[in-house]
Amino acid sequence: MRQITRVGIAGTGLIGKGLAYEIEKQADMELTKVLTRRSLRTMQDYPFPDVLTNDVKEFIESCDLIVECSGDVIYGTEVIDKAMRASLPVITMNAELQVTTGSYFARRGFITEAEGDxxxxxxxxxxxxxxxxxxxxxxxxxxxxxxxxxxxxxxxxxxxxxxxxxxxxxxxxxxxxxxxxxxxxxxxxxxxxxxxxxxxxxxxxxxxxxxxxxxxxxxxxxxxxxxxxxxxxxxxxxxxxxxxxxxxxxxxxxxxxxxxxxxxxxNYHLCHLEVVKTIKRVIKGEGVLLNNGENPTISVAAIAKRDLHPGEKIDKGIGSFQVRGEAVNISMNANHVPIGLLVNAVLKQPIAAGHVITFADVELPDSLAVRAWLEVVPQDIMLSK
Known part of the structure; x- marks a missing residue:
């Protein structure tokens, strides 16, 4: 009898929706739950409405493995933490999360980036x-x-x-x-x-x-x-x-x-169309394709695009008009703030255009993502409550 793997997807954007179509066609997989933060009443056009849920607990309990593709570092970290606590393998299409909190999870359980990106x-x-x-x-x-x-x-x-x-x-x-x-x-x-x-x-x-x-x-x-x-x-x-x-x-x-x-x-990368290959790799027990490693040496610092001022809020660093990211050696930039952590961050002092933002420069809300980074790269910082 064919073994059916129950697959859950966290995310309903371009990648998550496209992947759902592909999983639905696989004979050895079942799309059991799709986790979304959107109101289910607004998602009447989603192709598989019966599998949608806002409940993380229900999502985790319904799956044998999950694919995290929310595109959100802070939220994705919370979801993966719960999956790890349930001993579920985690596949991501979320490089932003991997370079921020992926090493924390690599120390705790199975996490791999997928083919596609x-x-x-x-x-x-x-x-x-x-x-x-x-x-x-x-x-x-x-x-x-x-x-x-x-x-x-x-x-x-x-x-x-x-x-x-x-x-x-x-x-x-x-x-x-x-x-x-x-x-x-x-x-x-x-x-x-x-x-x-x-x-x-x-x-x-x-x-x-x-x-x-x-x-x-x-x-x-x-x-x-x-x-x-x-x-x-x-x-x-x-x-x-x-x-x-x-x-x-x-x-x-x-x-x-x-x-x-x-x-x-x-000469191609086909994003969600290739994720199924990694799901099958995990089902076969072939191991991690790629993750951030347990002891990363490279991070992505936030560089000011313009002069920034005390009291200014950075809602989300990745994709903002205030900062951009640059890959840096951690050993030479020990105090930098990973750009993935710059969410609802408030500047404490002026930052000149072109300068790296450090933990001394901002107040960060407490989150598992921040604590995960500090476990991997310890330092003293100020968290806003």
């Missing part, structure tokens, strides 16, 4: 190229555009045009999202970064820029996570790697170039 796709590509004998030097993410300080009018236009939330559109545009994604890959795979904020070169030829970045990795003597701004390149990921010199002639014959650096491109 670039971090999970890079992790899957990593497994593939390593199995073929390559030694990765660069884990590359491809962006078609970058504007560090876009205007609200610009972001409202693109948000409406693409049907994507304003904060998400802004975080994609100002680089926060890709910085978060590459920090997650670095922590999960055991790589590093060449510089805080990443090198982020512009390029049209991925093989040429991959070789240049591989040379940078050689300088720091460690594989690095990077992104390139390449408007003509496909929206995928790549790894630039070395191989056994004895394979040079064969790799040339296989159209991989002269070496010594070889770039392997995956």
């Amino acid at each position: 670039q971090p999970g796709c890079l992790a899957a590509l990593h497994e593939n190229v390593v199995n073929m004998g390559f030694k990765p030097l660069v884990y590359g993410n491809i962006k078609g555009f970058l504007k560090l300080d876009p205007t609200p009018d610009e972001m409202k236009y693109w948000s409406n045009r693409n049907g994507v939330r304003l904060d998400m559109t802004t975080s994609f545009t100002d680089g926060t999202k890709v910085q978060i994604e590459q920090a997650l890959v670095a922590n999960g795979i055991g790589a590093g970064i060449a510089v805080d904020g990443l090198l982020a070169p512009a390029a049209d030829n991925l093989h040429e820029i991959g070789a240049e970045l591989a040379a940078e990795a050689k300088k720091v003597k460690k594989a690095i996570c990077e992104f390139v701004v390449a408007p003509k390149a496909p929206p995928g990921v790549f790894i630039t790697a070395e191989h056994d010199p004895r394979q040079k002639d064969t790799l040339r014959y296989y159209k991989m170039g002269e070496g010594p650096y070889y770039t392997i491109l995956q």
Whole structure:
């Protein structure tokens, strides 16, 4: 008799809704509950209304594993905590959460990022190229555009045009999202970064820029996570790697170039359509694809986009017009506030444009997410009650 796995989804946005369609088609899965904070009366157009719930307890008790894709660090952390207490495996499509509280959960139970977004796709590509004998030097993410300080009018236009939330559109545009994604890959795979904020070169030829970045990795003597701004390149990921010199002639014959650096491109990432692969991986007991690791070395700091003033409130740092995120080495930025924690934060002192926001600069509401970060990277901070 076929074993049916009961799957729950936390989140009803673009990713959560799309994933629900895919799970409903699987013979070995049942979509049992979908957790949402929206009023159920306003969700009459949701394709599977019978599985919707606002009750976290009901959600957890109805599932064998959960997929967290709410896009919310603070709320998602609370949901995953309850899933961990029930010993449920957790799959996320929430890199923002992973780089903020993922290490706290990696110490407690099973949590993995899914294929679909670039971090999970890079992790899957990593497994593939390593199995073929390559030694990765660069884990590359491809962006078609970058504007560090876009205007609200610009972001409202693109948000409406693409049907994507304003904060998400802004975080994609100002680089926060890709910085978060590459920090997650670095922590999960055991790589590093060449510089805080990443090198982020512009390029049209991925093989040429991959070789240049591989040379940078050689300088720091460690594989690095990077992104390139390449408007003509496909929206995928790549790894630039070395191989056994004895394979040079064969790799040339296989159209991989002269070496010594070889770039392997995956020219797509299909978000929720690929999550099912990770669910099946977990069901088969094949282990973690990618998480933030138990002892992260890279975080994502909040950088002021403009001069900020005492008493100013940051409702949500990720996707705001006040701050953007940059990947940083934790050892060199011990007091930075991870941008994922900047929710309902109030500034205590002025911050000049371009400066990193530290715990001394803000009052943060108490939350499990804040406490989770402090358990992983301890320091004294002031929490507002």
